[in-house]
């Protein structure tokens with residue numbers, strides 16, 4: 651597992667998440683620990699190296 655910090659797209663607070671580095675392509679929704687809004691997370695690992703990370707607000 652890898653801890654990754656980023657800015658929440660809603661409240662812009664710095665939040666951190668634990669990422670599972672054993673799965674190369676991931677797409678999921680996780681609630682912000684500060685404002686509880688749903689963040690769309692897209693990330694990519696290459697041999698446990700995080701090569702892409704995006705955290706977006708959910709499109710209405």
Ligand SMILES: [Zn+2]
Pocket residue numbers: 658659660661662663682683684685686687
């Ligand atoms: Zn937030």
